[in-house]
Amino acid sequence: MNYQALSALIKSKKSYLCVGLDTDLTKLPKHLLDDPDPVFAFNKAIIDATVEYAVAYKPNIAFYEAQGPRGWESLQKTLDYIPDDCFTIADAKRGDIGNTSDLYARAFFDKSAAGLDFDAVTVSPYMGHDSVLPFLNYPGKWVILLALTSNAGSADFQRQLVDNETQELYETVIEKAQSWATHEQLMFVVGATQAEQIAHIRELAPHHFLLVPGVGAQGGSLEQVSKNGLTPDGGLLVNTSRSILYASSGPDFAQAAAAEAKAIQQEMAGYLK
């Protein structure tokens, strides 16, 4: 999905909600465990319940990889089930020397290779330009580069002063990466728990979408993120995983997820006005 289509989708659904499919077998409602593919059965119900309120879905690859071949199969079925007019993100946090990144990119973007055809993949900037560029060789596909992550450990490296102590490392990432790709192929990950930095990040990257995890279970403020991060084209995808997926652990889990997603979407609609 290209930039214009994503922006139009956000405007038509009055939503920039990304539902994170961090599907944990140990947290699934008991009745689903008899299903031959409980992860897919859960994801299917969550997608059906939330698609009216969400513009994007983000399976975190760890939750699927940890299940071995079964997990990859659940991931494939989930991706195939997500409606074509939703944006899809493989939250894989990849990045390696060039020939290896080539294969990571092929795995997530080239349907004829591993069967997966995501719109975007999250990439770590740590190894520099030649680890990121292979992901940009796919027209219409996106790199979402980790910039200022939501976890406490983001201070260890991302907030350290670099470039003769003139700026923090995450600022260098945001500036430098803009010479590798335009806002039509590159987004940045910024944690909602870093909301006080978002106005500044919006100045550093006025046209780029930000993928913002951390609203919900991690306590980030949707209000602060939205007031400082939205652009006329949308400019934000705000991810929530656990607080939607596990809003209820009972047989009413899908209705509870829908209610949670609806509440977030309605708040977003207010900020989009």
Ligand SMILES: O=c1ccn([C@@H]2O[C@H](COP(=O)(O)O)[C@@H](O)[C@H]2O)c(=O)[nH]1
């Ligand atoms: O900085 C980051 C980068 C990625 N994530 C991922 O987003 C979701 C958040 O899940 P919640 O349950 O809504 O907390 C999860 O997949 C993380 O790996 C992040 O949280 N922060």
